[in-house]
Amino acid sequence: MENPTIGITSDLRQALDCAHQHALLHLDSLDQTSVAATADLETLRAQIYKPLAQQRLAPEQVIEELVRDVGGGLLGSAGGRFFGWVIGGVLPAAMAADWLTSAWQQNAAMYACSPAASVVEETVGGWLKEILGLPSAASFALVSGCQMAHVTCLAAARHALLAKRGWDVEAEGLFGAPPIRILSSSERHGSFERAVRMLGFGHARIKLLPVDAQGRLVAEALSAELEKEPTAPTIVLLQAGDINIGAYDSFATLIPIARRHEAWVHVDGAFGLWAAASPRMKHLVAGVEQADSWATDGHKWLNVPFDSGFAFVADSESHRASLAIRAAYLTHATEARDQVEWNPEWSRRSRCFPAYAALRQLGRDGLAEVVERCCRHAHSLVMGIGALPGAEVLWEPTINQGLVRFLNPMSGAVEADHDRWTDEVIAKILTTGEAFFGGTTWHGRRAMRISVCNWRTSESDVARVVEAVARVLK
């Protein structure tokens, strides 16, 4: 049988060269190509599915065919005209470091598996705490995204709240444990709910509390709810930037209220926590440092490749107690930081390298500038589109999120017609390939969400997109 390792260097070089060329081609063509997918499901299945062959293929051929077969099914989310969900781009240094991460193939489980990854991660954690204005003693974990950051933080919360009541949740689980009450505003993100489910609390335990006109949790409602069972173990979720309008709860008011009842305060700051990086915007997160745990993302506003979230916990002992594990075959560090002590995963990608590279590429000023620029572009887009005939601004951005809605021109149109029309206009915009937006229901009405998080979005992108929407509305 042929030795499969023969030609490994030339195979690798050809495959990498091929990927390099295609990557540049993709990124360079983003301004000219459709930002929405152009192939439908049937076409994509026909292109991509093939019986798995018995024989090997040359790596370069695999890459060539992969690029060919996914054609029409990729979104332009790496580019500057993508405003769906909350999706960041990728900074050059972060992308290059991500390629090296694959080449280096370091298992970031523990110091012994990759001393460099452990120290880079330690460095990134420290930088992030400074930039986000979090306590310097807080522990942290680099996880796959905000979803797993919630899980990490809430595992620490579960430990701390139950240990205080004499219950060892790591040993006994939640069966028979004192019930934990969970309070959040109605604007929480579904990923919080899933974290609650995964940790065995049950999402029926979440009590949703009202928000004010700015989308902020009402202090009196939180206070009244806490008073109902003043000593019950409680988790309070606060938002630093909700998914629709980027609303910030008033941390300086709400955290002291929660503190009076010894509740654990967790902050979902998937994108909004990054306001702390901007001297102009950091007032939005005033008081956030008093919370117990914080979850955020790298793959949104830090513009690193996907698979990047960050969890921070003020009570590092509870964090470690909830996740740490010892095994005879592992080589635990005594002085260095073993990531497995803080992380829900075991073997894991060294996602610290792209985060490190992104932070170094931007520096503090660059990061603040990206955050402020995205907010400016979000504002121009919302106000520009909202000023078009047949459009209406539902939420003028305070940060990088806004909402518009389209009014059905039919005479006698009612709310339901505007709702349908809004979805139709969004779909029409996607078919132009000029911009990508998503829809949402906000305060009972359909709306188009506009979220700007990509460092590549430029003023000319904004002008081009407003013109494209104007053409659709005509």
Ligand SMILES: Cc1ncc(COP(=O)(O)O)c(C=O)c1O
């Ligand atoms: C406010 C908020 N929280 C949590 C999440 C979940 O983040 P991730 O998809 O990185 O897990 C998102 C994603 O958009 C979000 O906007």
